[in-house]
Amino acid sequence: MVPRQAGELKPGLALSLLALIVAVMAAAAALVGPYPISGEQIASAVLGRLGGQRDPSLGQVETILFSIRLPRIGAALLVGAALAAAGAVYQGLFRNPLVSPDILGVSTGAGLGAAAGIFLSLPVIAIQGLAFATGLATVGLVYAVATAVRGHEPTLVLVLAGVVLGALAGACISLLKILADPYDQLPAITFWLLGSLASIQPEDVMTAAPAVLLGLVPLVLLRWRMNLMALGDEEAAALGIDPKRLRTLFVAAATLMTASVVAISGVIGWVGLVMPHIARLVVGPNFNRLLPASMLMGAGYLLLVDTLARTMAETETPLGILTAFVGAPVFIWLLATGRRGW
Amino acid sequence: MRCAMAVLLVLALAYVAPATARTVTDSAGRSVDIPASVTRVYAAGPPASILLYVLAPERLTGWPRPPRAEERPYIAAPYRDLPETGRLTGRGDTANLEVVLRDRPDLIVDFGSVRDTYVSLADRVQAQTGIPYLLIDGRFEATPAALRLMGEVLGVEPRAEALARYVESLFAELEAGLAEIAVDDRPRVYFARGPDGLETGLKGSINTEIIELAGGRNVADPGDAAIRRGITDVSIEQVIVANPDTIITWDRNFYQSVWSDPLWSQIPALTEGRVWLSPTAPFGWIDRPPSLNRVIGLKWLSGVFFPERFDFDIAAETRHFYKLFYHVDLNDEDLDRLLHWSRGRPAN
Numbered sequence: 007m008v009p010r011q012a013g014e015l016k017p018g019l020a021l022s023l024l025a026l027i028v029a030v031m032a033a034a035a036a037l038v039g040p041y042p043i044s045g046e047q048i049a050s051a052v053l054g055r056l057g058g059q060r061d062p063s064l065g066q067v068e069t070i071l072f073s074i075r076l077p078r079i080g081a082a083l084l085v086g087a088a089l090a091a092a093g094a095v096y097q098g099l100f101r102n103p104l105v106s107p108d109i110l111g112v113s114t115g116a117g118l119g120a121a122a123g124i125f126l127s128l129p130v131i132a133i134q135g136l137a138f139a140t141g142l143a144t145v146g147l148v149y150a151v152a153t154a155v156r157g158h159e160p161t162l163v164l165v166l167a168g169v170v171l172g173a174l175a176g177a178c179i180s181l182l183k184i185l186a187d188p189y190d191q192l193p194a195i196t197f198w199l200l201g202s203l204a205s206i207q208p209e210d211v212m213t214a215a216p217a218v219l220l221g222l223v224p225l226v227l228l229r230w231r232m233n234l235m236a237l238g239d240e241e242a243a244a245l246g247i248d249p250k251r252l253r254t255l256f257v258a259a260a261t262l263m264t265a266s267v268v269a270i271s272g273v274i275g276w277v278g279l280v281m282p283h284i285a286r287l288v289v290g291p292n293f294n295r296l297l298p299a300s301m302l303m304g305a306g307y308l309l310l311v312d313t314l315a316r317t318m319a320e321t322e323t324p325l326g327i328l329t330a331f332v333g334a335p336v337f338i339w340l341l342a343t344g345r346r347g348w
Numbered sequence: 349m350r351c352a353m354a355v356l357l358v359l360a361l362a363y364v365a366p367a368t369a370r371t372v373t374d375s376a377g378r379s380v381d382i383p384a385s386v387t388r389v390y391a392a393g394p395p396a397s398i399l400l401y402v403l404a405p406e407r408l409t410g411w412p413r414p415p416r417a418e419e420r421p422y423i424a425a426p427y428r429d430l431p432e433t434g435r436l437t438g439r440g441d442t443a444n445l446e447v448v449l450r451d452r453p454d455l456i457v458d459f460g461s462v463r464d465t466y467v468s469l470a471d472r473v474q475a476q477t478g479i480p481y482l483l484i485d486g487r488f489e490a491t492p493a494a495l496r497l498m499g500e501v502l503g504v505e506p507r508a509e510a511l512a513r514y515v516e517s518l519f520a521e522l523e524a525g526l527a528e529i530a531v532d533d534r535p536r537v538y539f540a541r542g543p544d545g546l547e548t549g550l551k552g553s554i555n556t557e558i559i560e561l562a563g564g565r566n567v568a569d570p571g572d573a574a575i576r577r578g579i580t581d582v583s584i585e586q587v588i589v590a591n592p593d594t595i596i597t598w599d600r601n602f603y604q605s606v607w608s609d610p611l612w613s614q615i616p617a618l619t620e621g622r623v624w625l626s627p628t629a630p631f632g633w634i635d636r637p638p639s640l641n642r643v644i645g646l647k648w649l650s651g652v653f654f655p656e657r658f659d660f661d662i663a664a665e666t667r668h669f670y671k672l673f674y675h676v677d678l679n680d681e682d683l684d685r686l687l688h689w690s691r692g693r694p695a696n
Contacts (some may be wrong), residue, residue, distance in 0.1 A: 041446040066449060074445045127461075128632045130467030187553075187578040193435075194465075197442075204444065205469075207476055319436035321442040 014218055014224070017289045017299075024288075024302040031306055035079050035313045040320070043069050043156055077208040082312040083305040084211060085203070085267040086277055088218045090304025092260035093278030094285065094296050095225060097237045099256055106279035107264045109165060110257065111172035115144025116268040121182040121195045134210070134269045142267030144175055145257070147164045155284035160239070160250070200324035203312050208268040217266035220257040225297060232256065232293035276329035277304050280337050307333070370395060370503055375494070376462040382480045383454050385500055390459035390479075391449055392436040395486050398631055399459045399494060401427065402511065402640050402673045404502045409433060410449040412443075415630055422630035422680050424675035430453035436473065449477055455501070459494065459639060460486035460554075488557040488642060492516050495640075512675065515643055519561075522650055525657050526563045530561065535653050537564035538592035538617065539634070545602040545612075546582055547594075548678035553578050555635040558642050559596075562649035567592045584611050595623040595655065598632050605690065624652050625689040630674065633690075645670040648690060663687060 037045060047067050054064070055072065092107035100109065108114060119140030123133030148167045159164040179199070186192045225232075231252055234242045239249040264278070285299035308325070311332055315323045364399065371381050390406045392399035400408050403676060411434035420428045434443030436456065441481045448456070456473065462483050474481040482501065492512035499508020504562030526534075537559050541547040549555035551566040555578075559566045567590035568582070574664060595617040597603055603625040606612050617623055626633040647665055650658040663683060670676050678686070 025499050037447045040444055041450040043387065046558075066452075069444055069476075069478050070449055073478075074449075124465065127463035127465045129464050130472060180445070183576070184581070204442075207472060208639070314445070320432055320444065320447050322444050 017292075017295045018287055021295065021298055021302070024299060024306070028302050029307040031309055032079055032083065035082075035304050036071070036075055037310055038313060038317055039070070039075055040317065041066075042297045043067050043070060046063070073208060077211050078203050078206050078209045078312065078316070079309060081206040081270065082309040083204050084215055084218060085271045085274065085304070086281075086304035086308025087277040087301040088221070088267040089274065089306075089308075090262040090281035090285070090293050090300040091297060093223065093280040093304075094293070095256050095260040096278075096302040097282050098232050098293055098296075099253060099260075100165060101236055101238065103283060104279075105165075106174065106275070107260065108273075108275075108278070110148045110168035110173060110261065111144040112141045112261050113263045113273045114175040114179070115242045116141030116265055117199050117273050118144075118178050118182075120269075120272070121186075121197050122178050124191050124194045124198065125182050125186050127191075130205075134213075138265050138269035141268055142261060144171060144286045145261045145265075147171055148222075149254070149257070160253075185235070197324055198272040200326035201272035201329075202315070202322060202324050203271055204316070204322040206270065214266045218263050221261075221263035221266070224255055228255070229294045229297055232297075233291075236291070236293070249302050258259065270342070271325070274308070274325050274329060276326075277308055280333055282308060284337070284340055305313075372482065372497075374482045375466045375490070375497070376470070376483040378467065378483065380474070380480045380482055382482075382501060383626065383692060386454045388451065388455075388504070390433065390451065390453035390456045390683055391457055392438070392443075393460060393617075394435070394637035396457045396459035396484070398637065398641055399484065399498060400457060400566075400638035403495065403498055403508055404504050405675060407502060409453050412478060419628075420676070421535075422670065422674060422676055422686070427675075445473075445477060448474075449474045449479070449577060453479055455479065456481040457484060457498070457501075459484045462486075485678060486638060487554065488638070488646075489519075491640060491643065492519075494582040514672065518647060522561065522563065522646070522658070525650075525654070529563060529654065529657070531539060531565070535564050535594040536567050536590075536592050537594045538587060538590060539595060540595050540597040540602055540606075541579065541597055541599060543601040544588070545597060545599065545606060546584065547579060549579050549635070550583055554638045555579060557638070558622055558634055558646055562646055563653050564594065564649070587612075588615060593620060596626060596634060596652075597623070597648065598626045598628050598634055598636060600625065607693070610676070623691065627686045637642050640673065643673070652692075661691065 036048060037043070038337070047064060048071060051071050052066050066348040073339040089107055096105045096107055096109055097103055108282040119136040119138070120133055123136040126135070130229045148164065148171050151167040151171065152160070154162040155163050155167070167313055179195075182280055183195055184190060198346050231247055234245050234247055235249060235252060235256070242249040282296065285296055285303050289295040310327055311328045315325055363677070369381055370384060371379050375377050388408050389400055391400050391412060392675055394412050395407065397411055399422055400599070405427045408430060410431040412433060412435045414432045415428050433447065433451070436448065456479055458470065458481070460466075462485050465527060466483055470481040470483050486494070487596070491537040492515050493510045495512040495515070499505045502693055539548050539556055539559060541549070548568045548671060549566075551569040556566050557660065593616040596605070603623065606618065606623060612618050626648070628636070631637065631639065631641035633641065633648060635642065644666060647669070648662055651660045651662060666687060667678050667683060670678050
């Protein structure tokens with residue numbers, strides 16, 4: 007156990023503070039947007055909905071709030087939390103701080119599915135379904151290849167297979183981009199690959215949320231064992247757990263979470279790579295606290311970035327661009343002032 | 349008693365459904381309820397903004413992208429300053445739904461592809477915002493039908509009819525004139541896009557429809573079995589093999605440099621001096637975007653391809669078209685600047 011340094015928060019307190027900050031941010035985000043809505047209007051719309059009756063004078067406000075703004079806030083929280091959780095899992099599993107949820111090709115695979123769906127002019131729901139399915143299938147294929155190869159270093163082979171198949175999927179995306187209609191399909195594919203919550207609908211959040219929760223269950227139940235996995239396979243086996251099965255389970259859970267959110271949001275980089283680091287700086291490497299801290303930070307961070315994306319200008323800015331612009335300076339500052347090793 | 353109830357019910361229904369609402373069937377076959385008077389319309393993309401601007405500019409809530417400085421003189425004064433509203437077409441939308449709703453449009457219109465992705469997108473946005481969303485077929489041949497449909501929706505039938513007749517008579521005139529021209533006598537056209545001219549539109553794509561309509565043969569012909577019909581990159585070798593006798597482009601940089609480029613110099617279009625730069629203000633004449641702006645381009649191109657048969661006075665025709673469609677009276681200076689290169693390169 008690393009001795010806690012003076013001036014640092016207790017992890018429990020830090021988590022409660024984080025949760026509070028995210029809740030306040032979510033409430034604040036509901037108040038801002040290009041369409042002017044006052045706090046009273048929001049209160050009466052929400053109370054009216056809870057009471058089962060609508061205030062007819064609110065008309066448009068209800069649509070903005072319940073069909074556009076709140077689903078989007080919910081989506082930002084869900085996507086951010088899921089990506090950061092998956093990032094924390096992968097980084098612990100591969101014992102490498104440079105690992106992001108895409109290490110096994112899930113986002114690139116999902117991107118390929120979405121690009122194919124857009125290329126084939128499929129309905130939106132089919133594009134999302136295809137993205138989800140190819141995301142899962144890519145990781146499944148990576149796993150199958152790694153199992154078939156059976157090297158001395160199972161994680162290394164797995165990562166290499168992920169890199170290779172991810173590159174292959176990336177090449178297929180490029181091919182589709184070349185073939186796509188530059189007027190309506192190409193911008194759609196490009197925008198999708200940069201990620202956006204601009205066209206999120208309430209149903210999207212309702213479909214993705216159960217899949218994310220399902221992926222979260224094994225992570226929460228087995229959170230203590232995750233710490234053992236971080237010691238390496240031999241040590242973990244010596245402590246009486248089956249590292250292979252556990253790794254498969256963790257990878258499956260993290261992949262499910264990533265694929266289901268990427269299907270509705272498009273590919274959003276950064277969150278899964280950086281948020282677990284920042285969380286580690288705040289609460290330490292114990293997965294028991296790292297998981298909730300990463301999820302809260304990921305949720306809060308993506309909410310902040312998406313709120314900027316929809317309020318900064320009259321038109322939308324892709325999230326992939328903003329996450330890096332907002333995140334890079336913060337990350338560098340944290341690196342410079344951080345006192346804790348990995 | 350039951351009868352009386354039924355009558356009451358019918359009366360109640362008749363009362364509830366105001367006599368003002370109407371149902372329109374759009375080009376994708378969707379039945380959409382729209383208000384009786386449509387006063388504010390959101391254009392989902394650049395092609396739709398031109399369709400709306402042409403028919404009823406005062407109903408437009410804004411431009412998907414604001415007009416550039418060199419395009420502004422060619423758009424009527426109050427409308428060149430309309431705000432930027434982003435695109436809502438496809439998952440690559442840059443529009444912010446709250447901004448769309450804040451402008452309180454009665455209707456959202458998309459003009460272009462009516463394929464499944466767009467149908468489902470229209471349904472989603474309509475369900476989410478509660479604003480009726482119409483999809484209009486954007487193929488060049490369907491232009492008169494699009495004008496009439498939108499004219500009915502906007503309640504500007506006479507204007508829509510006049511514009512549709514203009515387009516139809518142009519189509520008919522070209523068809524009649526071209527019927528007498530054997531396929532082998534038609535120019536072999538290469539459509540050069542991009543600064544190096546090595547991007548082109550394949551035959552059958554929405555970007556090159558104008559070439560065939562004007563009587564040209566697109567040399568970038570992938571054959572009837574090809575599944576893709578879009579923009580593609582080619583090599584200079586492919587252009588030389590295709591051997592075009594006419595090159596059309598809207599790219600100024602390409603047009604300036606191609607005359608002195610040794611790689612291009614032996615291509616018949618260059619040796620015969622048949623490279624043409626299209627005007628691009630306020631909207632492109634060939635494509636960019638593929639909308640009603642192509643109508644004047646079609647007139648110009650047919651004259652470029654067959655100067656004897658279609659000897660339009662392009663200056664007079666342009667002035668008339670810009671007045672009729674774009675609501676602007678061009679002064680001589682603006683007209684000269686617009687048409688500067690469209691007559692070809694002066695011999696030096």
